[in-house]
Amino acid sequence: DVKVTQSSRYLVKRTGEKVFLECVQDMDHENMFWYRQDPGLGLRLIYFSYDVKMKEKGDIPEGYSVSREKKERFSLILESASTNQTSMYLCASSLVLVNEQFFGPGTRLTVL
């Protein structure tokens, strides 16, 4: 089975802190994704990566950056956390040309 893991289930940070969310997948998938999930808004795509060191903006990239130095690892970075970035963050991965995405358990981030 595909396994997608995220470094933290719960995280509490202060406004202005730099925050790193890590995601690792173990199935050699080409594509990796970061979403944020908010009540009533569903899943919104922040960034995705289709290869090592390659990235593309999703629908809501403002305030975020990403890094993919190794195929299995995709990091989401909040350069200066703000309270409106309090949310559930979900990482996913998929094979090239196949849309089925496999999700990690999520990180619930609270920014105070």
Added chain:
Amino acid sequence: AQSVTQPDIHITVSEGASLELRCNYSYGATPYLFWYVQSPGQGLQLLLKYFSGDTLVQGIKGFEAEFKRSQSSFNLRKPSVHWSDAAEYFCAVGGRGGATNKLIFGTGTLLAVQP
């Protein structure tokens, strides 16, 4: 524009009753279609998917969904709901071809199950 609509935000059903969750999509070509389930505090788990062929697809946990091209719908059904089915359900649509296989998600339907 590509979009997915789940018109029901909340649904409550009694245990043992049948269930249908609605999903409508707008997409330029025949899409890939998915239903995911999210239990409280968890990530999303794939219930079923439609790529091509038989328009009635079977999934895990006794769920099925039917692709109706004429109605641009992909509704999820279960003949008899169990208390453990209480969760949030997301419909998603994706495109064919291309290396960046993004999915578009609906806003979700929260299912409550009454004893």
